[in-house]
Amino acid sequence: MLYYLELEVEKGCENMTELELQKIYQRAGNFFLKDINFSMEKGSVTALIGRSGAGKSTLIRLIAQAEIPEVGKILYEGREMYEDEKNIRSRLSVVYDKPNFNMELKAGRLAEKIKKIEPDFSMDMFQKYMEIAQLDRSIKIKQYSTGMQKKYMLILALCRQPELLLMDEPTSAVDPVSREEMLQMIRDYRSWQNVTILFSTHNYEDIEAIADHVMLLRKGELIYHQSKDEVAKEFADKEQILKELGE
Amino acid sequence: MKSFFSISGNVESSPLHLGTSLLVATASMLYINATVGAMGGIPLWVGMMVVFYVIRGIVIAGNRMTHHLAFCSKQEVRRMMAAYGIAFFAIWAVMKILLTLAQMLGWGSVSGMTAKECFDSIYGSTLVERWAYVFAAILVISFVMSLFPLIVIRKKELWTAYLIIDGIAFWGISRLVIRICDIWIRKTDRQKIHSVMDALFMCVTPYKWQAGLFLGGAVILLLMITGMVYMIATHCYGPKPGNTIRIPEYFQTENPKEREKIQKEKRKTLILVIVAAVVLVLAVAAFVLFLIAGRMQEEPSYHKVAECLTEDRSFGPVVYNDQVYIPVHCSLDYHENEEPKGYFAYKGENVDSRFYQLSIANMLYTGENGEFPDYLEMYGADMNSYERADKVEKDTEWKNDSIFVLWDEEWLDETAYSRDRTGYSICEKGIVEMLENEFGEVAYRPEDFDDYDAYFTISGYQDPKEAFGDEVNCGEWVGCILVKDNHFYYGNYDNAITGVTLQELLKVLGGNEMQQETQS
Numbered sequence: 001m002l003y004y005l006e007l008e009v010e011k012g013c014e015n016m017t018e019l020e021l022q023k024i025y026q027r028a029g030n031f032f033l034k035d036i037n038f039s040m041e042k043g044s045v046t047a048l049i050g051r052s053g054a055g056k057s058t059l060i061r062l063i064a065q066a067e068i069p070e071v072g073k074i075l076y077e078g079r080e081m082y083e084d085e086k087n088i089r090s091r092l093s094v095v096y097d098k099p100n101f102n103m104e105l106k107a108g109r110l111a112e113k114i115k116k117i118e119p120d121f122s123m124d125m126f127q128k129y130m131e132i133a134q135l136d137r138s139i140k141i142k143q144y145s146t147g148m149q150k151k152y153m154l155i156l157a158l159c160r161q162p163e164l165l166l167m168d169e170p171t172s173a174v175d176p177v178s179r180e181e182m183l184q185m186i187r188d189y190r191s192w193q194n195v196t197i198l199f200s201t202h203n204y205e206d207i208e209a210i211a212d213h214v215m216l217l218r219k220g221e222l223i224y225h226q227s228k229d230e231v232a233k234e235f236a237d238k239e240q241i242l243k244e245l246g247e
Numbered sequence: 248m249k250s251f252f253s254i255s256g257n258v259e260s261s262p263l264h265l266g267t268s269l270l271v272a273t274a275s276m277l278y279i280n281a282t283v284g285a286m287g288g289i290p291l292w293v294g295m296m297v298v299f300y301v302i303r304g305i306v307i308a309g310n311r312m313t314h315h316l317a318f319c320s321k322q323e324v325r326r327m328m329a330a331y332g333i334a335f336f337a338i339w340a341v342m343k344i345l346l347t348l349a350q351m352l353g354w355g356s357v358s359g360m361t362a363k364e365c366f367d368s369i370y371g372s373t374l375v376e377r378w379a380y381v382f383a384a385i386l387v388i389s390f391v392m393s394l395f396p397l398i399v400i401r402k403k404e405l406w407t408a409y410l411i412i413d414g415i416a417f418w419g420i421s422r423l424v425i426r427i428c429d430i431w432i433r434k435t436d437r438q439k440i441h442s443v444m445d446a447l448f449m450c451v452t453p454y455k456w457q458a459g460l461f462l463g464g465a466v467i468l469l470l471m472i473t474g475m476v477y478m479i480a481t482h483c484y485g486p487k488p489g490n491t492i493r494i495p496e497y498f499q500t501e502n503p504k505e506r507e508k509i510q511k512e513k514r515k516t517l518i519l520v521i522v523a524a525v526v527l528v529l530a531v532a533a534f535v536l537f538l539i540a541g542r543m544q545e546e547p548s549y550h551k552v553a554e555c556l557t558e559d560r561s562f563g564p565v566v567y568n569d570q571v572y573i574p575v576h577c578s579l580d581y582h583e584n585e586e587p588k589g590y591f592a593y594k595g596e597n598v599d600s601r602f603y604q605l606s607i608a609n610m611l612y613t614g615e616n617g618e619f620p621d622y623l624e625m626y627g628a629d630m631n632s633y634e635r636a637d638k639v640e641k642d643t644e645w646k647n648d649s650i651f652v653l654w655d656e657e658w659l660d661e662t663a664y665s666r667d668r669t670g671y672s673i674c675e676k677g678i679v680e681m682l683e684n685e686f687g688e689v690a691y692r693p694e695d696f697d698d699y700d701a702y703f704t705i706s707g708y709q710d711p712k713e714a715f716g717d718e719v720n721c722g723e724w725v726g727c728i729l730v731k732d733n734h735f736y737y738g739n740y741d742n743a744i745t746g747v748t749l750q751e752l753l754k755v756l757g758g759n760e761m762q763q764e765t766q767s
Binding site: 022023026027032034035061065066067068069070071072073074080081082084086089114117118180 | 319504
């Protein structure tokens with residue numbers, strides 16, 4: 001009986017870990033991502049910081065499986081992508097630094113097309129977030145400004161109702177009002193969905209607004225991964241964090 | 248397919264990707280020309296170039312559908328394969344149609360053709376020719392599908408290896424097809440074969456089941472290749488188990504100099520791979536050019552130099568150098584010592600198709616090199632002899648004949664479809680004499696045969712067996728009758744047949760309406 005209880009506890013603990021990276025190595029030209037190991041608890045929000053070229057985007061692309069790591073394992077709720085790809089993909093949304101879908105389509109049309117293939121895509125949420133973001137669904141995506149495209153990408157990602165959300169600098173090149181709208185959408189989504197979020201940023205306000213953990217990458221190596229409070233203790237002042245952020 | 252193109256994002260537009268697409272498209276075109284023959288050309292190049300550039304561009308840009316959808320890689324590969332196959336086929340077909348239109352409009356080497364003529368000139372006018380094109384088209388699509396994994400393979404070494412192995416495998420398949428065709432090809436004809444198309448043309452299939460068997464085999468091959476390619480592509484494209492044990496050497500050193508050294512080694516390997524790929528394509532190109540050059544030397548190119556003026560392939564006149572020649576019953580042997588002057592075509596026959604040139608070509612031989620030789624010999628699939636019309640007209644051998652036959656232009660076809668001999672009328676010697684006395688020696692002009700409504704040959708025989716025996720015998724040439732706008736002419740449009748001669752002639756022809764009209 002005790003044995004079964006232990007198993008249940010162990011299984012429960014396993015399920016608490018949404019994402020785990022083991023010994024990740026990746027090379028792109030002269031850039032190296034080296035021995036990355038970390039895990040993220042379910043429902044946690046982690047900000048990935050580091051100067052340009054530190055490896056933030058590469059790390060997010062690896063987790064999204066847009067690139068395959070040369071060495072290492074990436075576990076999603078304890079399973080690798082090849083073990084249950086369809087299910088993992090259905091729970092994972094990615095917001096890249098630039099759009100990677102057909103921008104010739106009208107915003108509403110693309111959402112409808114996605115809905116046709118993916119029934120879980122929520123058109124109600126799409127409608128609601130488009131209104132919050134003040135985006136016109138009847139114009140082509142390529143006619144949106146960079147900031148509007150970022151908001152649109154976030155909306156598409158959220159409407160898939162993900163349990164794991166990866167975002168590569170979601171608020172860069174976005175005006176303060178739009179940034180607040182985006183953060184509001186994320187907070188709103190978190191209020192009813194226990195989503196795990198990993199996002200890269202150069203913006204301290206983003207960390208303050210939504211993150212509860214911070215991960216620092218420097219020259220392809222993971223320097224630390226701690227809670228936001230511990231980071232505040234470690235760095236004497238905000239200036240030091242901004243320096244790491246590259247601001 | 249629709250969802251793949253409508254959702255997927257932008258295409259990678261690096262010069263390297265453009266170069267790779269050019270390499271694949273050009274190599275495919277040359278390769279198909281060398282192995283299948285006749286089906287590799289601009290449409291194939293354009294199809295491969297567009298499809299490969301766009302779809303691989305989407306893949307290497309990392310714009311996967313799976314980033315937006317609850318898809319697995321297998322589902323994505325299926326959509327990608329459908330997009331690849333259908334888009335290639337559509338572009339290929341559109342390009343073929345555009346080229347046909349270009350030819351019809353006179354942009355190509357063949358101008359002013361109707362759509363049917365143009366289609367026939369490319370794909371042959373008989374089913375025997377067309378089935379070979381259908382077979383070859385399925386083979387080409389199989390080859391194009393077999394290249395699909397090149398869309399998803401990202402490692403350069405693996406990519407090059409796949410290209411080489413696929414090329415060798417497909418070469419093996421094309422050789423196998425030629426081997427199978429050999430069963431039905433005469434030994435003496437085997438040396439003419441350079442590609443699958445040549446073998447198919449030479450392999451004359453008298454039975455539908457043989458053509459059906461070939462086509463069925465091609466479809467099975469296509470399905471097998473598609474299935475195999477799908478398995479390879481899903482393996483390459485899909486996620487794989489992670490590795491936490493084998494850590495490459497370049498990750499294990501902190502020393503920048505050592506890293507640089509490792510990088511240099513890697514760069515060297517990459518350059519070698521690229522050079523090998525370029526050398527391979529150049530080698531294929533050189534091989535194909537060598538084959539084509541060899542073929543050109545082996546097979547001198549001929550043009551049509553003589554043609555039948557009527558549909559009557561046995562008794563009708565022919566034209567050579569604007570001079571009319573008449574069939575004569577004698578055997579010539581110019582072909583044993585002379586070089587052919589060119590193709591000797593039946594009326595409207597397409598001599599440009601490879602099928603004609605390999606299987607059914609008739610060549611023209613003359614015994615003398617003058618512009619208007621006395622005799623012509625047709626030698627090839629058929630054998631006939633001809634004499635210059637002005638010489639024949641001077642000849643009065645027919646006066647010794649007792650039986651005269653008025654041959655309908657299509658008597659041969661009519662006879663073929665009937666148990667009874669049809670397509671001819673026996674006429675009295677008196678009518679022949681009336682015509683000859685009235686018009687004498689007739690000067691035949693090729694242009695008079697361009698737009699007649701009906702045509703008849705009058706031949707003379709001494710013995711009924713000569714005329715109606717099993718062997719086709721053209722007898723002694725007397726003359727011919729042209730009908731145009733309900734008027735009858737003897738040999739040319741200056742010689743209108745009228746009066747009693749016409750009435751007698753119409754009786755022979757069994758004419759009724761025309762007779763009444765003439766009387767009125």
